[in-house]
Amino acid sequence: MIIKGKVHKYGDNIDTDVIIPARYLNSSNSKELSKHCMEDIDSEFSSRVRRGDVIIAGENFGCGSSREHAPIAIKESGVNIVIAKSFARIFYRNAINIGLIPIENSEIYEKVSKGNLILVNTDEGIVNLSTGEEVNITKPSKYQLNILENGGLVNFIKNRISKPEGILNEI
């Protein structure tokens, strides 16, 4: 997948409570959730973000709650890729399961600033189009890529169910 967009940059331990505060969890409407995405640390995020933009963050992105509302809010905002030094595990799997691409990379963080235009090619690497700097990336595992390429876990399972081997088909 190739994505070109502006960078929204955040620090370490961006938890799910700031990605989507609990006071909005009485709704699971993705459009409603995206309006409040990141508002406790970046009140302008929802008005500034454009389709194709990329979130770049430090360590342990998405720590805390299992609420899938967090990656849903990010994806609905138009962001398809989050690049972080590391991810909290539930957020990481939730992102894959809903088709939001999580990329673990420590190098890019120091090489981008908020507002830079970057190009992410999930097969090749990242180019900071504002500075010309490049980094290689490690892709998710084959199984996880398979889910992403199916557009998320629901489609991945649906496609498997429709095959003659059925759902218990080995990986």
Next chain:
Amino acid sequence: MIKERMTMTQQILVKHAAREEIEVGQIIEVDVDMVLGNDITTPVAIESFLKTSVIDVFDKSKISIVPDHFSPNKDIKSAEQCKKVREFAKRFDIDNYFELGQMGIEHALLPEKGLIKPSEIIIGADSHTCTFGALNAFSTGIGSTDMGVAMATGRIWFKVPSAIKVNIIGKPQKWVSGKDVILNLIGKIGVSGANYKSLEFYGDGLKYLSIDDRFTITNMVIEAGAKNGIFPFDEITKAYLDEHCDKKYEITYPNENAEFESEITIDLSKLKLTVAFPHLPENTHEIDEINEKIKVDQVMIGSCTNGRISDLQAAYKILKGKKINPSLRVIIIPATQKIYLDALKNGYIEEFIKAGAIVSTPTCGPCLGGHMGVLAKDEVCISTTNRNFVGRMGHVESKVYLASPSVAAATAIKGYIVHPNEVL
């Protein structure tokens, strides 16, 4: 990896994957024994389930749904969410749907109802599902899509985790509880110190940790980023299961030669009462080293972490016959209806109310800034809950300190954070 080298977690995973061998980092699919969801995560999971086009749930006895976050409904939107969950439970004849009146906070309720057994795999669309590791099970938090797909297929994908061995040695001093053990551990390894890994608890000191202490510890392993936490089965586990679970179960014993990524030792005899300062659970301080008077506006005792009967008993011992400081308010929440009743019978509730606290029906409400106890700007809360992130309990400029019920109760009397010895 041969079976003799596997951790308890890996042994449970390999068995549920119907394999002989697994490797750390490998992605496997496993059969699950229980799928759990609440009123916030289940509505999203229902959508995923319906999109799979599977016509029925995989096993109606292996799904538990507990509307505990915004229930009793805090507003119309919450009521709509609970209605959706209720109708789903009815339509698919879910055995373990717990309506208001029977419900409790999910992580306290399921073991109490005998729904958790050793060696099982329990997944829950709630990050604190890791709590059931106290009963020698593999349990972990997952998202709503995972929950929805698991309700359809009975299966889930996992990356096989490596593990950190936590040696618990020594005998704890008075007041030291499971909360202090886990806060100390998170303080040592940090909020991502166990990311993608299991925390496995061993050692001679385990005999001093009650089942409630263990539930508190495994509940908060997620705050160190862990996939799961697990205790070996012993007399304490057996006594709990004898009382609550009438079904047969298998036990997963630790391998002497299990391979761990690293080891860490906690000496209970040296452990001090511990408080996590805002805004991360890793920001821990021993209570003796707090040199300032940290005034609080609210004390919250309860939650899936510390809302069990022994937690209420600890608070009762301190609050009995005393008055809470007029400068603050105290909210006490028994984690389940049974715990509420036991607290009533034991006279705890009466003393709480006489002291000036309020006692609520079981709910997760205040813990996540949901309802009943939301903080205003600049307000400070000491809480027995599990998280103190920015804005966790309300206003983005409020602050949450995490501590055990005895420290929280002592603080309720003094008005600022203190050691229980200062009020008794």
